[in-house]
Amino acid sequence: MISVMVVDDHPIWRDGVARDLTENGFEVRATAPDGEAAVRIATAVRPDVVLMDINMGETSGVDATREITMALPDTRVLVLSASGEHSDVLEAVKAGASGYLVKSASAQELVDAVERTAQGDPVFTPGLAGLVLGEYRRMADAPDGGAPPPRLTERETDVLRFVAKGHTSRQIAERLVLSHRTVENHVQSTLRKLQLHNRVELARYAIEHGLDKE
Amino acid sequence: MSKRFGPTAVEPATPLWWGGIALRALTWLFALGAVIVHEDDYQRPALAWIVLGAMAVWTVLTTVVYSREALRWRWRWFVIADIVVVCGLMLTSPLILSPAQLAGVDPLITTVWVAGVPVAAGTRFGGYGGAAAGLVVGAATAVARQAFTLDVARDALLLVATGLLIGMSATTARKSAAALAEAWRKEVATAERERLARSIHDSVLQVLARVRRRGAEVGGEAAELAELAGEQEIALRALVTTEPTATGTGETDLRAALQLLGSSKVQIATPAGDVLLPAATTAELVAVVREALSNVDKHAPGAKAWVLLENLATEVVITVRDDGPGIPEGRLAAAETDGHLGVARSMRGRVLELGGTISLETAPDRGTEWEVRVPKAGTKR
Numbered sequence: 001m002i003s004v005m006v007v008d009d010h011p012i013w014r015d016g017v018a019r020d021l022t023e024n025g026f027e028v029r030a031t032a033p034d035g036e037a038a039v040r041i042a043t044a045v046r047p048d049v050v051l052m053d054i055n056m057g058e059t060s061g062v063d064a065t066r067e068i069t070m071a072l073p074d075t076r077v078l079v080l081s082a083s084g085e086h087s088d089v090l091e092a093v094k095a096g097a098s099g100y101l102v103k104s105a106s107a108q109e110l111v112d113a114v115e116r117t118a119q120g121d122p123v124f125t126p127g128l129a130g131l132v133l134g135e136y137r138r139m140a141d142a143p144d145g146g147a148p149p150p151r152l153t154e155r156e157t158d159v160l161r162f163v164a165k166g167h168t169s170r171q172i173a174e175r176l177v178l179s180h181r182t183v184e185n186h187v188q189s190t191l192r193k194l195q196l197h198n199r200v201e202l203a204r205y206a207i208e209h210g211l212d213k214e
Numbered sequence: 215m216s217k218r219f220g221p222t223a224v225e226p227a228t229p230l231w232w233g234g235i236a237l238r239a240l241t242w243l244f245a246l247g248a249v250i251v252h253e254d255d256y257q258r259p260a261l262a263w264i265v266l267g268a269m270a271v272w273t274v275l276t277t278v279v280y281s282r283e284a285l286r287w288r289w290r291w292f293v294i295a296d297i298v299v300v301c302g303l304m305l306t307s308p309l310i311l312s313p314a315q316l317a318g319v320d321p322l323i324t325t326v327w328v329a330g331v332p333v334a335a336g337t338r339f340g341g342y343g344g345a346a347a348g349l350v351v352g353a354a355t356a357v358a359r360q361a362f363t364l365d366v367a368r369d370a371l372l373l374v375a376t377g378l379l380i381g382m383s384a385t386t387a388r389k390s391a392a393a394l395a396e397a398w399r400k401e402v403a404t405a406e407r408e409r410l411a412r413s414i415h416d417s418v419l420q421v422l423a424r425v426r427r428r429g430a431e432v433g434g435e436a437a438e439l440a441e442l443a444g445e446q447e448i449a450l451r452a453l454v455t456t457e458p459t460a461t462g463t464g465e466t467d468l469r470a471a472l473q474l475l476g477s478s479k480v481q482i483a484t485p486a487g488d489v490l491l492p493a494a495t496t497a498e499l500v501a502v503v504r505e506a507l508s509n510v511d512k513h514a515p516g517a518k519a520w521v522l523l524e525n526l527a528t529e530v531v532i533t534v535r536d537d538g539p540g541i542p543e544g545r546l547a548a549a550e551t552d553g554h555l556g557v558a559r560s561m562r563g564r565v566l567e568l569g570g571t572i573s574l575e576t577a578p579d580r581g582t583e584w585e586v587r588v589p590k591a592g593t594k595r
Contacts, residue, residue, distance in 0.1 A: 010420045016427065055415065082419065082451050087486045103423050104447060104478075106430055126483045126520050133524060134485020141527055164483040165535045165583070166520035 002118045003029045005045065007038040007064065008053040008080070013103075017051065017080075017110070024111045035064030042068045047075060048118045052097065054081040054088045062091045069096030078117045080110075090131045093191060094198040099123025122188050129164035132190055133157070139197075147200045150193035159186040225287075226391035227384040230337045231280050234380075238273050238330035245269060245325045252320055255312055262310045265303055265323050272299055273327075280334060293338045297347055300324065300331045301354040308358060319365070322358050332377030340385045344377025414450060422447035444478050452476055465490040468530065471500045472523055480507060484523040489530060491590070495568055499532060499588065502561050502572075506534040506584050514538025517581065529570075529590055535583040540576045561586075 004026050008014040011033075018028045029045045032038040034056050042050055050068055054061035065077045077097040081089050089100050099122050101113045113123045136157075139149035152160065155176075162172040169183045176183070225231075249266055253259050279285045279292050286292070307322040328351050336344020352370025356362045422443045429440025452474050468489040476482040491499070503521055510519045517538030524531040561584070565572040570588030 012424055013420050016424050020427070082415065086484070090486045104426065104444060104451075107427055126481045126522070130483025130522055130524075131486050133483075134487070137524070137526065138485065138487060161522065161524075161533075164520070164522040165533055166481060166518065166537065 001025065001027045002049060002114065003027045003045075003047045004114060005030045005032065005038070005042055005047040005050045007032045007035070007050060007056075007061070009033050009056040010053075013053075020107045020110065021114065024107075026111075026114065035060055038064045039067045039071075042075060043071055046072060049114050050075060050077045051114070052077050052079050052092070054079055054092055062088060062095050065092045065097050066095035076117045076120070078113060078123060086127075086131060089128065090135055093128065093132070094135075094194055096195055098191065100125055100128045102127070121184055122191055124163050124187055126164045126166050129160045132194065133160050133164060135194065136190075146204055147197065150197045152190060152193075156186050156190050159183055160190055163187065225283055226387040227337055228283070230333075230380060230384050230387070231286065234330055234333040234337060235277050235280055237333060238276060238327065241325065241327040241329060242269055242273050245323070245327045248321050248325050249323070252311075252315065255315055255320070256310050257312045258310050261306065262323060265306050265310065269303060269324065269327060272303070273330075276330070276334070286338065290338070293335050293347075296334055297331050297350055300328050301351060304328055304351075304354050304358050308360060316359060317361070322355065328355075329373065329376060332373050333380050336377040336379070336381030337384045339381065341378045341381035344379075344381030345374045346377070348373035348375070348377035419447060419450060422450070441478075448477055464493055466493045466496040468496045468499060469523060469525075471496055472503060472521060472532075475500070475503060475507065475521065479517075480519045480521065482521045482523075485525050487525075489523060489525045491530065495588065498564050498568055499530075499586070502564050502586060503532060503534055505561050510534075510536040510538060510582070513541070514581075529587050532586045532588075533583060534586075535581060537581045540578050540580050540582055541574075542578060 004021055006014050006018050006021070006028060008017070008031075014031050014033070018031055021028050029047045030041045032041050038050065038052070050065075052061045052065055061079065065079065068075060069077055076099075077092075079089060079092045079097045079100040080103055081092075081100060082103050093100060098120075099113060099117055101110065101123060102125060105113070116123055133152075136150070136152050140151065158176065159172060162175065163169075167175070169180055169187070172178075173180045173183045245266060249262050253262065256262050276296060279289060304322055304324040307324070308316060310323050311320065331351050332344050332348035335347030349370070352366070352373045355369050355373075356366045359366055426440045426444040426447060429436040429443065432440075468491050469484040470488070472484060473482050507519055507521075510517055514536055517536045519534065519536040522531075522533040522535075524533075562572050565586050565588065568588045570586060572584060572586045574582065574584055576582040
C-alpha cells in the first residue's frame with residue numbers, strides 16, 4: 001500500500017484530499033499544516049509520497065520540499081498548487097519535487113498522479129513542461145558564472161514541447177516512434193539535470209559564503 | 215523600497231509662504247532705516263511716518279492671512295488686494311520725497327518692501343502670476359518716480375524675475391508632491407490588491423476547488439454545479455494571480471497576458487519569467503491567440519486546447535494546439551480563395567504585420583496546431 005502525507009494549510013482542502021486518497025486505497029500516514037511540521041513529521045513517518053501545497057502562508061513549500069528530498073531519498077514529493085504560482089512551482093521542482101499537479105485536477109487525476117509518483121515517474125503537466133523549457137533557455141541565455149548550465153538534448157526538447165502542447169506520453173511515443181518508457185525517461189532526465197544543477201549551485205553558494213563550516 | 219513616503223498633508227509650497235512673510239518683515243525694517251536716514255530731506259516727514267505705519271499694519275495683515283493654509287487658498291482676491299495696497303502705498307512717494315530725491319538715487323518710501331508682492335503672487339499663482347505681479351509693481355515704480363530710468367527698468371526686471379522664479383519653484387514643489395502622492399496611492403493600491411488576492415486564495419478558492427472536486431464525484435446535477443464552480447475557480451485564480459504588468463518603457467508582459475486566457479478547456483504553458491514586448495506587439499499576439507481559441511470553440515466545441523509560449527533569444531514562439539477533429543485538407547485554402555475572410559487571413563495578417571511567420575499543421579483527427587513566430591528585436595509596430 002502506498003503511504004502518503006498531505007501538507008496543506010487549509011483544513012478543508014487537506015481533509016478532503018486525505019479522504020479521497022483513503023477511499024482510493026492509499027494509506028494517509030500523516031497530515032501537516034505547514035512546511036516546518038512537514039519536514040519534522042516526514043522524517044518520522046517516512047511516507048512514499050508527500051503531497052505538498054506550495055503556497056502556505058508564511059512557510060515555504062519549496063524549502064520543505066528541498067529538506068524532505070535531501071533527508072529522505074526514497075520519499076518523493078508531488079507538488080499541488082494553484083495554477084499561476086509559476087516561479088514557486090519551478091523552484092519546488094528544482095528543489096527536488098518529482099512532479100506538479102494543479103489543485104483543480106480531478107480526484108482521478110490526483111490518484112493517478114500519486115501512483116505514478118510512487119513508482120518514480122515524473123508527473124508533468126503542460127504548464128510544468130513550459131516552465132522547465134523556459135528555465136533551460138533562461139540558463140543558456142544568461143550564464144550566471146557558476147557551474148556550466150545543463151542543456152537539453154534535441155530529443156528532450158522535442159519531448160518537452162510535446163508535453164507542453166498537451167500530448168500524453170503515449171501520443172508522444174507514437175509521434176516520435178519511441179517506446180513509452182523512453183519518453184518517460186527523457187522527461188525524467190530533464191528534471192534530474194535541473195535538480196542536480198540546483199544542488200551544485202547551492203553547494204557552491206554555501207562554500208563561497210562559508211556556510212559549510214557551520 | 216524599505217522606506218515609505220506618505221502624501222504630504224501640508225501644502226508643499228508652505229516654506230515659500232513663510233519665506234515671503236519673513237522677507238516682508240525684514241524689508242520693513244529696511245524701509246524704517248531708510249526713513250530715518252532720509253527724513254530730513256523729505257518734503258512731508260509726517261506723511262512718511264504715517265505710510266511707514268500703514269506698511270507695518272499691512273505687513274501684519276499679510277502675515278495673518280499668508281500663514282494660514284485655508285485663508286491664502288480661499289482668498290484669491292487677497293493677493294490682488296496685496297498688489298493694489300502695496301502699489302498704492304508706493305505711489306505716495308511723490309508726496310513725501312522732495313523732487314530732487316525723486317529724480318536722484320534715494321529710495322521710494324516703500325523701498326525693497328514691495329518685493330513681497332511678486333513673491334506672494336508667484337507662490338499663489340505660479341510663474342506667470344508672479345511675473346505679472348512683478349510687472350505691475352515695476353510699472354508702479356515708474357509712475358512713482360515719474361520717469362522711466364535705467365534704475366526703474368532694473369528694479370522692474372528684478373521684480374519680474376523674482377516673481378517668475380518663486381512661482382516656478384512653487385509649481386515644481388506642488389507637482390513633485392502630487393507625483394509622490396500618486397506613487398504612494400499606487401503602492402497602497404498594489405498592497406491592497408495583494409492582500410485581496412491572498413485572502414481570496416485562502417478562502418473562496420479553496421472552497422470552490424473542493425466543490426468542483428466533490429460535485430464531479432457525486433455526479434448528476436451536482437456535477438453541473440461543480441463545472442460552474444470550476445469555471446469560476448479558474449477565472450478567479452487567473453484574476454488574482456496574474457496581471458499584465460505595464461512597465462515604464464511601454465512594454466507589457468506577454469506571459470501574464472496569455473495566462474488570462476486559461477480556462478477549464480484551455481491550458482497555458484509559459485516560462486516562469488516575464489516576456490516583455492512592446493505593448494502593441496503583446497496586444498496583437500494576444501488577439502491572434504484569442505482568434506485561434508475562438509476558432510477551436512466554433513469548429514470543435516468540447517475540444518481541449520493548449521497554448522505554449524516560448525521565449526527564445528531572438529524570437530517568441532506561440533503554439534496553439536487543440537485535440538479537435540482537425541481541418542480537412544484544402545478547406546482553409548478553399549475558403550481563402552473563395553474570398554471568405556477566414557481566421558487564417560486575419561491571423562496571418564496580424565502576424566505578418568509584426569514581421570513574423572505563422573504556420574498551420576492539421577490532419578483529420580489530429581486536431582490543429584498553429585505556430586506563430588515573431589522576432590523580438592526590430593519588431594515592427
